[in-house]
Amino acid sequence: MEEEPRAALERLIAENGDDFAGLSKLVGRNPAYIQQFIKRGSPRKLPEEERGILARYFGVEExxxxxxxxxxTTTGIRLIPKLSVGASAGPGAIPDRETLAGKIGFDEKWLRKQGLDPSKLSLIQVDGDSMSPTLNHGDDIMVDNRAAVAVVRDGIHVIRLDDVLMVKRLASGPGGRLSVLSDNPAYPGWPDVDGADVTVIGRVVWAGRRL
Structure with missing residues (x-):
């Protein structure tokens, strides 16, 4: 059953830890506006401007x-899920959950021109600086999850090693061995790892950062 807009907004507010008054201020309305919409049904529908602000804030479709x-087909934009986990590019981090933190829109034609399947992509954030200067702390990276079931190609991947989620450069060696390397020379790598000990989550195919 399709979720009713008021219930959907109330759920998003709870999941994000927001409050009615703060979101009312965000859309330029009086402090009780969002509460009245959810609890009393007034207004009956969110106006286009307010709805657009809230959709962008929560990273959901209007x-x-x-x-x-x-x-x-009408917008040309594909929303790629951003997960609330960080791939460590430092000492390592073990995520306790992988939940949706939002979505970021990309031109679908551009994605397909890069040879990517939009349904197999996700976004996560880099945690740490061991992949600097290629990837910096806080960068958003796009992960092609098809690499999890493909032969490992040399390049930057999100992997799980010893129950730690990390982003590292992989290089194939003889006999199924792998080099797990950092781009930052201040951090050691693992030049000879049994490939069976490395779980590939996906290949990093794009990175974005705030300047």
């Missing part, structure tokens, strides 16, 4: 909040 359904 249709979830009562807007028209926009297909990829």
């Amino acid at each position: 249709s979830l909040l009562g807007g028209p359904v926009a297909s990829a």
Whole structure:
């Protein structure tokens, strides 16, 4: 059953730890506006401007909040999920959950021109500086999850090693051995690892950062 817009907004607020008054201020309304919409049904529908602000804030499609359904064929934009985990590029981090933190839109034609399948992509954040200067702490990286079931190609991957999620440069060696390397010379790598001990989550195919 499709989620009703008021219920969807209330769920997003709870999951994100926001409050009604703060979101009312975000959309330029009085402090009770969002609470009245959810609890009293006033207004009956969110106006287009307010709906758009909330959809961008939560990283969801406007249709979830009562807007028209926009297909990829009409907008050309594909929303790629951003997960609330960090791939360590430092001492290592063990994520305790992998939940949706939002979505970022990319031109679908551009993705496919790069040879990527939009349904197999996800975004996570780099944690640490062992891959600097290629990847810096806080960078968003796009992960092609098809690499998890393919023969490992040399390049930067998100992997799990000893129950730690990390982003490292992989290089294939003889007999199924792998080199697990850092781009930052201040950090040691593992030049000879049994490939069976490395779980490949995906290949890093794009990175973005705030300047």
